Amino acid sequence: MEIKKRVVSEAKNLPPLPVIALVMPASTYRASTFLQAAKELQVQTLVVSDVDLVPLGDLADKFLKVDFSDSKEATSKLLEKLSRIRDELGITVGVLAVDDRGVEIANNVAMSMGLKFANPSLGIKATRDKALLRELLSKKGCNQPKWSHISASESYLEIIQKDIGYPVVVKPIDMQGSRGVIKAESNEQLIQAVEVIESLICDKTPTFIAESYLDGSEIALEALLINGEVNVVAIFDKPEPLLGPYFEETLYVTPTLLDQDSQAHIVKEVKRAVEALGLKNGAIHVEVRLVGSKDGFTPYVIDLAARTIGGHCSSIVEFDGDLTLEMALISIALGIEVQGMVPSNDPRGVAMLPISKSGVLIGVSGVKNAERIPDITGVTITVSIGEEVKALPYGDKYIGFAFAKAQSQDLVTTALRAAVDTIVFDID
Ligand SMILES: Nc1ncnc2c1ncn2[C@@H]1O[C@H](COP(=O)(O)OP(=O)(O)O)[C@@H](O)[C@H]1O
Ligand SMILES: [Mg+2]
Structure with missing residues (x-):
């Protein structure tokens, strides 16, 4: 409560209200939480999007429509608008x-305007490549699997076979959410995997990356960088092993059950990766294999995203x-000091509901029953009936989420597993 008050009062003390530009493609899941956070902080929002009006439009104060496929044009449009707000209005x-697609545009604008929040463009590019x-x-x-950047024509x-060996993981250069990430254990599987990647990247130059498969458990780490300092806000255990051939995310449970030394070991490696990229400010989401x-x-740092x-x-x-992740991040972007970011110790978790096959969603059952499972705090279905869904390796969106809070991490995991088993998607 106190933290929120402080952030709010600091934001309030900047006359007139600061403006945060939120770069958000229409496809984002993150719009409402960021807009809500800005409201809480009493900060004005400039929504930068590829549609005229994002849903929840009443939460946003100003709009700027840009074409995300033309990053230069989008950058200069936002740069002009934001510079005018700052230089002419003194705001x-x-x-x-708010997510991956806008990071380069947002960073280019921050750099051109000389905002303290900016990161080196090469490091930001590396989070998308x-x-x-x-x-x-x-x-x-940094600890790395063996890897090779391959042009499919080679x-x-x-x-x-020569540089990496089996099992190998192949992945497109610039996709997210495990799209096209495939483990192959033989020539035959590898040829099939590369065909999938080629079909996903269709008209682009067919290149991909191949890495030795790292056998081990996986955690995700969420941190906020402030002036180069890595502030870890959560380490998530992933209780369901991710063994391939596809790597569908399901359960995230926090705080991690790893002991303090193990956590420190992970954080040290993450810091090395952050330094290697030269990142200084903003959110990072990192996947690490142990x-x-x-x-x-x-x-081993598998993936590092600047979001x-x-x-x-x-x-x-x-x-x-009362501080939220989005409130903290908006404050950092505006140069408002966020003090006392103390991560909660309450065991909690989320299940990203699995998509068993590709097709059209024709029904969902079991949601009410899942909501009644002890320790389940909520279920959200994010796909409408009649909408198409795709399973990995083609999948490009979430079908839904279940959330849990309990006395222990094990109880959280048990509740989430039960919710996953209870909710049934009828896909035609
Ligand atoms: N070299 C690897 N060894 C073992 N598992 C891997 C490897 N590369 C990727 N994975 C698995 O695939 C998942 C997705 O890969 P990642 O590189 O994070 O792609 P994306 O950007 O699509 O999330 C990882 O979280 C991990 O579980
Ligand atoms: Mg990843």
Whole structure:
């Protein structure tokens, strides 16, 4: 409560109300939470989107329509608008991408305006380009799988056999949400996997990345960078093993059950990765594989995104008090100090409901029963009846979420597993 008051009062003390530009493609799940957070902070919002009016439009104060496929044009449009607000009206401004698609535009604008929040463009680019990420991490000696950036026109079978071996994970350079990420254990599986990737990237230059498969458990780490300092706000255990051939995310449970030393070991490696990319400010969401036994593991950064956790999962990032992840991030982007970001210790978690097959959603059952499961705090279905859904490796959206809070992490996991089993999607 106190933290919120402080943030609110600091925001209030900046006359007139600051403006945060929120770069949000129409497809985002993150619009309402960010807009709500800005309202809480009494900050004005400039919604930068690829549609005329985003739903929840009444929460936003100003709109700017841009074409995200033309990043140069989008950047200059936003730059002009935001500079005018700052320079002609004397208003404090900030700019944030609410998810992956807007990060480069938001960062380019922040850099051109000389905002403290800006990050080096190469580092930001690396969060959207898996080959560049590996390149920058390798340069700084971070723990890495064997990897190779492959042009599909090359004789990739020989390259992968020689440089990487099986099992191998192949992935498109610039997709998210495990789209096209496939583990192959033989030549035959590899050829099939590359065909899938080619079909996903269709008209673009067919390149992909191949990495040795890292066998181990996986955690996700959520942090807020402030002037280069890594403030960890949550480490999530992923109780369902991700073994491939596809890597569908299901359960996230926090706080992690790993001991303090193990957590410190992970955070150290994440810091090395952040430094390798030169990132200084904003949210990061990092996936780390722990290779070896739980006592003696080596942490490997698999993926590092310059955004908050995706989908509707951010509601399980909690602080003591009323501060939310989005409130903290907006404050950082506006240069308002956020003090006392104390992560909550209450066991909680989310299930990203699995999509068993591709097709048209014709019915959903079991939601009410799932909501009645002890420790389940809510269920959200994010696809409408009649809408098409795709299973991995083609999947590109979430079908729904279940949330839980309990006395222990194990009880959270049990409740979430029961919810996943109870909710049935009828897909034709
Ligand atoms: N080299 C690897 N070894 C083991 N698992 C991997 C490897 N690369 C990716 N994965 C698995 O695939 C998931 C998605 O891969 P990632 O690189 O994070 O792609 P995306 O950007 O689509 O999330 C990871 O969270 C991890 O479970
Ligand atoms: Mg990932």
